[in-house]
Amino acid sequence: MCGFIGKISLDSLSHDELEEENKYIICRGPDVTKTKEGISGNYKYKLLFNRLSIIDLSSSANQPIVSDQYNTILMFNGEIYNHNSLRTELIKDNLEFKTDHSDSEVVLNGLSKYGSEYLSKLRGQFSIAFFNLKKNSVILARDRMGQKPLYYFSNKESLIFGSDFRSLRNHLDEDTLDFESIYTYLNFGSTAGKNTISMQIKKVLPSEFIEFKLSNTISKSTSNYWNIKDHYDNKKFSNEEFFEIFSDSVSIRQEADVPVANFLSGGIDSTSIIKNQYDNGLESNTFSVHINNEKYDESFWSNQVVQKYNTNHQFIEVDNKVNFESISDALNSLDEPYSDPSVIPSYLISNKISKHFKVAISGDGGDELFGGYTRTINALKPTSRMLNLISSIYNIYPPQLGTGSNFLRFSNNVEKKYNSYLEDKKLLQLLKINDTTKLDYSNFENTYKSLLNVDYTFYLPDQMLFKVDRTSMANSIEVRSPFVDHLLVEYIFSHSTEYFDLNKPKKILKNYLSQDFDDKFLYRKKQGFVFDLENWVYGNLSIINEFVNGGEVVNNLNSKIVSNLSINKSRINALRIWRLFVLEYYLSNR
Numbered sequence: 001m002c003g004f005i006g007k008i009s010l011d012s013l014s015h016d017e018l019e020e021e022n023k024y025i026i027c028r029g030p031d032v033t034k035t036k037e038g039i040s041g042n043y044k045y046k047l048l049f050n051r052l053s054i055i056d057l058s059s060s061a062n063q064p065i066v067s068d069q070y071n072t073i074l075m076f077n078g079e080i081y082n083h084n085s086l087r088t089e090l091i092k093d094n095l096e097f098k099t100d101h102s103d104s105e106v107v108l109n110g111l112s113k114y115g116s117e118y119l120s121k122l123r124g125q126f127s128i129a130f131f132n133l134k135k136n137s138v139i140l141a142r143d144r145m146g147q148k149p150l151y152y153f154s155n156k157e158s159l160i161f162g163s164d165f166r167s168l169r170n171h172l173d174e175d176t177l178d179f180e181s182i183y184t185y186l187n188f189g190s191t192a193g194k195n196t197i198s199m200q201i202k203k204v205l206p207s208e209f210i211e212f213k214l215s216n217t218i219s220k221s222t223s224n225y226w227n228i229k230d231h232y233d234n235k236k237f238s239n240e241e242f243f244e245i246f247s248d249s250v251s252i253r254q255e256a257d258v259p260v261a262n263f264l265s266g267g268i269d270s271t272s273i274i275k276n277q278y279d280n281g282l283e284s285n286t287f288s289v290h291i292n293n294e295k296y297d298e299s300f301w302s303n304q305v306v307q308k309y310n311t312n313h314q315f316i317e318v319d320n321k322v323n324f325e326s327i328s329d330a331l332n333s334l335d336e337p338y339s340d341p342s343v344i345p346s347y348l349i350s351n352k353i354s355k356h357f358k359v360a361i362s363g364d365g366g367d368e369l370f371g372g373y374t375r376t377i378n379a380l381k382p383t384s385r386m387l388n389l390i391s392s393i394y395n396i397y398p399p400q401l402g403t404g405s406n407f408l409r410f411s412n413n414v415e416k417k418y419n420s421y422l423e424d425k426k427l428l429q430l431l432k433i434n435d436t437t438k439l440d441y442s443n444f445e446n447t448y449k450s451l452l453n454v455d456y457t458f459y460l461p462d463q464m465l466f467k468v469d470r471t472s473m474a475n476s477i478e479v480r481s482p483f484v485d486h487l488l489v490e491y492i493f494s495h496s497t498e499y500f501d502l503n504k505p506k507k508i509l510k511n512y513l514s515q516d517f518d519d520k521f522l523y524r525k526k527q528g529f530v531f532d533l534e535n536w537v538y539g540n541l542s543i544i545n546e547f548v549n550g551g552e553v554v555n556n557l558n559s560k561i562v563s564n565l566s567i568n569k570s571r572i573n574a575l576r577i578w579r580l581f582v583l584e585y586y587l588s589n590r
Helices: 015-024 083-092 103-121 165-171 179-188 239-252 268-279 299-309 324-332 343-353 366-370 374-380 385-396 414-419 425-431 447-473 486-494 507-513 533-539 541-549 561-565 571-589
Strands: 002-009 032-040 043-051 065-067 072-080 124-132 137-142 151-154 158-162 208-214 218-224 260-263 285-291 312-318 359-361 478-480
Touching: 002 015, 002 072, 002 124, 002 165, 015 032, 015 043, 015 165, 043 072, 043 124, 065 103, 072 103, 083 103, 103 124, 103 137, 103 208, 137 158, 151 165, 158 165, 179 425, 179 571, 239 268, 239 486, 239 507, 260 268, 260 343, 268 299, 268 366, 268 507, 285 299, 285 343, 299 312, 312 343, 324 343, 324 571, 343 447, 366 447, 366 486, 366 507, 374 414, 374 447, 414 447, 425 561, 447 478, 447 486, 533 541, 533 571, 541 561, 541 571, 561 571
Parallel strands: 260 285, 260 359, 285 312, 359 478
Antiparallel strands: 002 043, 002 158, 032 043, 065 072, 072 124, 124 137, 137 208, 151 158, 208 218
């Protein structure tokens, strides 16, 4: 796993400027830093790459990596899990290889030979910058699920792209806040889609590739090499077929030339991965968080997994009173504002793992794959006409008391029920703003799959995978997530939903684990990856007010909002105050 930045321009390029912006990226690849510069037609280019060496540790696998055969250059952040079979195919096609088993060179040669069509053959997580010097073109591409980030800025004279939003933002001569994206953040807790909080900088979307042609001016065209909707079908679901793909997904993520660790929460998803490793004779190195508060601690459950599968286990203790230094370290890992407080324990456990490992396997994506979120279950449960009347209370509910989501959850409108778990329109009401962001509730002729689609087009890439990538890569850890494998996602969308049970969420995995754990373990109430946020927020209101009242956005919208929200000291209001604080903390440090 790695990080990179590049610039292509008609104007002269400053080496010092690019080196300065690399300070945000070097954590993504601290092992080797390599630059390449040159001229293509009328354009000058400078590329800078930071490598975290995991596959093929030799210097020949360092990037930017060049094909003399095709006069092409690649910068690639990620892992291609089927690179061995792809290499064999390319060798049969007379492609030349300089490395022993580098997956980066497989991507380079595949794109050189077949162009953007080759992206559909890649199984893994990636962001790619591919420069064809013969054609004077650049392709930027991102993996199907959005595990790896890729930002860009372009105009008629220049193109800047890279792994970290801050690097690009600080490189621009002019930067304008995109208040529509900020309003989306205030509503959902993150930005969404291609937009960032900068008017000038955009994201390459999951499964998207953008081709820039360098002639008298820079032009671009955008396409997708994969679409989840293309795989919609209703074939008969087979447990055997599904678990064959799942087992393969876990197995291929074990491949590395360095040792591999595992995140272990004690939840159903991470436990299923450890069980699969154990059943296949693999030794597991596990890490978990122990929180010194019974309300949030899951160590009782993770310890059962450790004992059952005899893992090599380590843990980190998170104190009930998290200090401001830990808060700052975690928030500084984010290149865009994101308000889920689980970034704190995520950052701390990644930091712990980084002392011993470069690679860790996680259970992220399991809830999206199996409809395991509470919002999915509740949205699909039928609502009586009488209960639907309760939802109307939302319209008169005072916004300073909370989100009002508990009333919307009685609505007979599935979309409203689902959105109630994701957004906070009442907070926007207090701030006197309106967010027009619409989530993709595409009609799959199956309401359940329509809800899964929302998770895969918004919640997974823009929130969960964002958090995992930023907190891990800030600590130079590559995270691999078997449940995010696109073959599993395709299987779920192309088969019947008989595996899904409203009364037994994630039944398929619970049945898988039932021979090893009792019902107390399998059917306990779901616990998020959290810490005692209320205690921290209400105990640090002076610090929070310092940022919010002196900030660029919130104080101008409602100067009394923190004091008004802190009157009712609920967890919901703590989360809302935290959201405001994170935004202004981020803006003050950009």
